[in-house]
Amino acid sequence: MxxxxxxxxxxxxxxxxxxxxxxxxxxxxxxxxxxxxxxxxxxxxxxxxxxxxxxxxxxxxxxxxxxxxxxxxxxxxxxxxxxxxxxxxxxxxxxxxxxxxxxxxxxxxxxxxxxxxxxxxxxxxxxxxxxxxxxxxxxxxxxxxxxxxxxxxxxxxxxxxxxxxxxxxxxxxxxxxxxxxxxxxxxxxxxxxxxxxxxxxxxxxxxxxxxxxxxxxxxxxxxxxxxxxxxxxxxxxxxxxxxxxxxxxxxxxxxxxxxxxxxxxxxxxxxxxxxxxxxxxxxxxxxxxxxxxxxxxxxxxxxxxxxxxxxxxxxxxxxxxxxxxxxxxxxxxxEPRFPTAWRPAEDIDQDLLDLAGPWYWGTAGFALRVRSGRELHLGPLTGPGRGSRFHVEHDGTWTGREGYYAGETLRAVRREDGSVSHLDLGSFVFTREPYDSAAPIPGGFPGWNA
Known part of the structure; x- marks a missing residue:
């Protein structure tokens, strides 16, 4: 000191x-x-x-x-x-x-x-x-x-x-x-x-x-x-x-x-x-x-x-x-703390990388980031809103660690061919496109060209 x-x-x-x-x-x-x-x-x-x-x-x-x-x-x-x-x-x-x-x-x-x-x-x-x-x-x-x-x-x-x-x-x-x-x-x-x-x-x-x-x-x-x-x-x-x-x-x-x-x-x-x-x-x-x-x-x-x-x-x-x-x-x-040096994560598999990037809940944009230790972070693309870190579980799901999603389960829902259809977070459906017509939107959605 x-x-x-x-x-x-x-x-x-x-x-x-x-x-x-x-x-x-x-x-x-x-x-x-x-x-x-x-x-x-x-x-x-x-x-x-x-x-x-x-x-x-x-x-x-x-x-x-x-x-x-x-x-x-x-x-x-x-x-x-x-x-x-x-x-x-x-x-x-x-x-x-x-x-x-x-x-x-x-x-x-x-x-x-x-x-x-x-x-x-x-x-x-x-x-x-x-x-x-x-x-x-x-x-x-x-x-x-x-x-x-x-x-x-x-x-x-x-x-x-x-x-x-x-x-x-x-x-x-x-x-x-x-x-x-x-x-x-x-x-x-x-x-x-x-x-x-x-x-x-x-x-x-x-x-x-x-x-x-x-x-x-x-x-x-x-x-x-x-x-x-x-x-x-x-x-x-x-x-x-x-x-x-x-x-x-x-x-x-x-x-x-x-x-x-x-x-x-x-x-x-x-x-x-x-x-x-x-x-x-x-x-x-x-x-x-x-x-x-x-x-x-x-x-x-x-x-x-x-x-x-x-x-x-x-x-x-x-x-x-x-x-x-x-x-x-x-x-x-x-004597402010020095941040831990960034290092790339080890052994992140392709399935996790496929989840990274933008997702939409309805029309609201979110970003899913993959961190070391298979931990995920989901938060708004811009501005304030609901966000949380998610800890990986043994069954391949993730559990929210704080905020609105604390204790809630996040899972990737896949199609028969193994590709990701959507993310399910406590019944919220997150899709790659706003109200993706290929995903099971609760209550249905008429589509952007209706």
Whole structure:
């Protein structure tokens, strides 16, 4: 990284520590899967934390739980459309038909918090059962109707993981995620060296230690401790996946919007266990976290090949979400990513080449482009309109990856002699000529000379 970039990043962290009035702050930037910068600031000169110092990461814990759930889905152990009660039948009277996917995206309509007292400041032993976490009337909105952040919803997901794995969710996390990614300093309870959490008085320069509680059933909502070095590995995973944990295509699905944004936060959104943010004309994914005495944030921009994170040890003050996003933006603007060099695709067969070029849906012109790996891209010839990348399937069809055609099947319909008659995309017929008389146009067409 260029010295001028490093200085800008270091200055931004120093300003955040001073203006946010926090005892310490540590941050990192990841580029193309590797940590390229770490920085820190502290109230004690010469004793700033390093990338191995643990901080509590709060709700960033939810991203780890979501990955465990997605692994179960990839194994066929559950479906995101499954009612939670299929796997946790004891919750039937409390959660109704809420689905696994709705819990992941916070669209279940369940309460944002547990019944009193506040779970973050009380021993988890006070709520030994899921019913104690949910309370007598947890439903605040109809399932699927709106985004309503729910901490108890992630307690349910942690219990679901335990039920299907037959082991504590923390043990499953260690074996299936943390160890494969080399995240050996991410733990349920703090391990030295670890920062202490503090509350800083809003109107005076004094601070008081915060109490740290073990949250029991609520642990999947915010229990984990981690380091800048480990969260840098996590950022690399959220940007690109890891074949031993979740493939890149599945992590990409987690980064897609799965819940409507709140009217009060139109630049925000939520995927499958990941917060989404539109900032500086970039689409970011990641999560923020807070627990008494701690704040944390991690954001990734896959388009830039970048991730950034920030950890601090005070209850309120530093805007760590904005800080992490700023660190990412500083790096992207000062050292923009070089595009991958174009290379011709290998082994594209003639059948695929026959599909390339212009097609028409009615009278609207589209272009079909053939990319490496047999991936197709269909989009308007000119101007805005519906377009999508299409991923090849084993049966010779393609599945849309985004936009209007996400999940829809594209197939080439051939005549008896093997030539292509038309493309069928979710019953839309695309032809080589506008309303081609030789193709089966739904409803018929009189022809241009009629």
């Amino acid at each position: 260029l010295p001028a970039t490093r200085r800008r990043l270091t200055h931004r962290v120093a300003a955040a520590q001073a203006q946010g009035r926090t005892p310490s702050l540590v941050a990192a930037v990841v580029r193309d899967g590797q940590t390229v910068w770490t920085g820190s600031a502290s109230m004690i000169e010469g004793h700033a934390p390093d990338a191995d110092t643990q901080y509590r990461i709060g709700s960033i814990t939810k991203t780890f739980v979501a990955v465990l759930v997605m692994r179960l889905r990839e194994e066929g152990r559950l479906d995101l459309a499954d009612p939670v009660t299929r796997h946790l039948p004891e919750t039937a009277e409390l959660v109704g038909e809420v689905t696994v996917g709705q819990l992941l995206a916070h669209t279940s309509g369940l309460a944002s918090e547990t019944p009193s007292p506040w779970w973050e400041r009380t021993p988890g032993a006070l709520r030994p059962e899921l019913a104690d976490v949910l309370g007598a009337a947890p439903a605040k909105h109809g399932p699927g109707r709106r985004h309503h952040y729910s901490n108890p919803g992630y307690a349910l997901l942690g219990a679901l993981v335990e039920r299907l794995r037959g082991a504590p969710w923390g043990d499953a996390l260690r074996a299936e995620v943390l160890d494969p990614l080399g995240m050996h300093r991410t733990t349920l309870l703090p391990q030295a060296p670890a920062a202490g959490g503090f509350a800083v008085h809003p109107w005076a320069d004094v601070m008081v230690p915060e109490t740290v509680e073990e949250t029991g059933r609520m642990a999947p909502a915010g229990q984990l401790w981690s380091t800048a070095a480990d969260l840098a590995r996590w950022a690399a995973f959220l940007a690109s996946g890891h074949d031993a944990v979740l493939k890149a295509a599945v992590v990409e699905q987690m980064r897609l919007p799965a819940a409507p944004p709140e009217a009060t936060d139109p630049e925000g959104g939520y995927g499958l266990g990941l917060q989404l943010l539109r900032r500086d004309d970039r689409d970011l994914a990641g999560h923020t976290g807070s627990m008494p005495g701690f704040l944390a944030a991690v954001w990734v921009s896959p388009a830039d090949g970048l991730g950034a994170l920030a950890l601090t040890n005070c209850t309120a003050g530093p805007a760590v979400s904005a800080l992490a996003a700023d660190l990412l933006a500083i790096t992207a603007e000062a």
